[in-house]
Amino acid sequence: MMAIYGPLQLILNVAFFIMLAHIIMSWLINFQVLNLHQPMVAQIWTGLNRLLEPIYTPIRRVLPDTHPLDLAPLVAFIVIISLRDYILPSILF
Template sequence: MMAIYGPLKLILDVIFFIMIVHIIMSWLINFNILNLRQPIVGQIWEGLNRLLEPIYRPIRNILPDTRPLDLAPLAVFIIIISLRDYILPTIFFG
């Protein structure tokens, strides 16, 4: 069971970390601390968006449209935490 649980937990931990970086970076961009015209910032931002968009898109299709506020990252964040901390340990360790 640990052969399945370990990689699943690792994948969820990596997604969790990438989401934290994406959320903090979005705040820094919105408050004009980071500028997307800087090449490295633009590349990191584009890379994070390409990684996370396939995860966010299905959630955005389910959630109602709240145009100025994107609730998909919050919903995915809650789902990842629930899977990582509550559901997977219950499934694998009963």
């Protein structure tokens, strides 16, 4: 069972920290602490969006349209946390 649990835990932890970086960076961009006209910030932002958009798109199709507020990252973040901390350990042990 540890052969399955270890890699799944690692994947969920990496996804957690990537999503956390994306969420924090979106706040910093919205509050104009970071500027997308800076090349490094724009590259990181584009890379994170390309990486996470396949996760967010199916969630956005299911959720109602709350136009100024995007709830897809929040839902995905809660799913990752609950899989990582509650569901996966209870299934495998």
